[in-house]
Amino acid sequence: MTLLKLDDLEVSYKLPGRGSLKAVDSVSFDLEPRQVLGLVGESGCGKSTLARAVCGLEPASSGSISFNGRPVGKLGLRKRDPALMRIQMVFQNPFASLNPRRTIGSQIEDGLRVNPDRDAWSVPDLLEHVELDPASRSRFPHQFSGGQRQRVAIARAIAAGPELLIGDEPIASLDASLQARIAILMRNLAVETGAALLFISHDLSVVRVIADDVAVMSAGRIVERGPVDRVWSAPEHPYTQRLLAAIPVVDGLGVLPG
Numbered sequence: 001m002t003l004l005k006l007d008d009l010e011v012s013y014k015l016p017g018r019g020s021l022k023a024v025d026s027v028s029f030d031l032e033p034r035q036v037l038g039l040v041g042e043s044g045c046g047k048s049t050l051a052r053a054v055c056g057l058e059p060a061s062s063g064s065i066s067f068n069g070r071p072v073g074k075l076g077l078r079k080r081d082p083a084l085m086r087i088q089m090v091f092q093n094p095f096a097s098l099n100p101r102r103t104i105g106s107q108i109e110d111g112l113r114v115n116p117d118r119d120a121w122s123v124p125d126l127l128e129h130v131e132l133d134p135a136s137r138s139r140f141p142h143q144f145s146g147g148q149r150q151r152v153a154i155a156r157a158i159a160a161g162p163e164l165l166i167g168d169e170p171i172a173s174l175d176a177s178l179q180a181r182i183a184i185l186m187r188n189l190a191v192e193t194g195a196a197l198l199f200i201s202h203d204l205s206v207v208r209v210i211a212d213d214v215a216v217m218s219a220g221r222i223v224e225r226g227p228v229d230r231v232w233s234a235p236e237h238p239y240t241q242r243l244l245a246a247i248p249v250v251d252g253l254g255v256l257p258g
């Protein structure tokens with residue numbers, strides 16, 4: 001069965017005294033179990049709004065989202081519906097998403113408590129998988145670097161046993177040298193645990209390394225979707241062509257189209 005299905009989804013924000021802004025406009029796509037989909041587009045095109053809607057954090061204005069065949073809007077967010085716990089999100093700013101007053105070990109345990117497979121992981125095991133010292137479980141978020149905090153956030157998300165892992169610009173606040181490593185780590189953990197991954201980024205060159213498929217978003221709409229190698233080598237939509245042309249060649253690793 002399709003894991004995630006968006007059907008003609010529209011999400012609008014009411015603006016004070018000025019009508020509304022359509023942040024997501026007529027978006028339809030499917031995500032299969034275990035698939036890795038990159039979602040790329042410029043700042044403000046609606047990527048975060050789409051991710052928040054998939055998690056049930058933003059209501060659809062029209063259209064629908066279903067997860068494992070159930071409409072997301074009907075899953076009880078307040079009651080922490082177990083079905084919604086199967087979707088876990090890693091945000092851009094890990095400092096904001098971690099509780100500063102609690103050890104990272106106890107926050108990862110929160111994730112383990114909602115995992116249907118209770119014996120899947122232990123906290124030290126998870127810390128090792130995200131390349132952190134298992135002994136660091138008794139430390140607090142401020143005692144870690146930005147990259148390490150993002151590893152903690154990934155460990156906490158994986159602890160919950162998600163079927164869908166969403167990264168909403170999870171590498172945007174990190175040093176360039178770390179970005180690909182953290183993206184690859186997320187992909188590898190998703191593959192190892194059998195989760196699908198929706199990886200949101202404005203950087204097509206990183207998405208190219210980790211995703212099977214890429215969807216390109218512009219002004220609230222998906223303008224192109226396809227296997228990442230095809231989109232990279234033969235982009236069809238003019239917006240995708242412009243995105244690709246803007247990618248700099250770094251150390252001879254980048255490949256400019258055409």
Ligand SMILES: Nc1ncnc2c1ncn2[C@@H]1O[C@H](COP(=O)(O)OP(=O)(O)OP(=O)(O)O)[C@@H](O)[C@H]1O
Nearest residue numbers: 013014021023041042043044045046047048049050
């Ligand atoms: N709570 C809100 N109220 C009103 N408008 C909003 C709200 N959140 C986002 N928007 C607007 O909706 C549009 C899409 O924003 P969104 O954050 O989804 O884009 P994005 O592609 O994720 O951008 P970024 O990469 O900068 O996070 C933008 O024009 C933004 O200003």
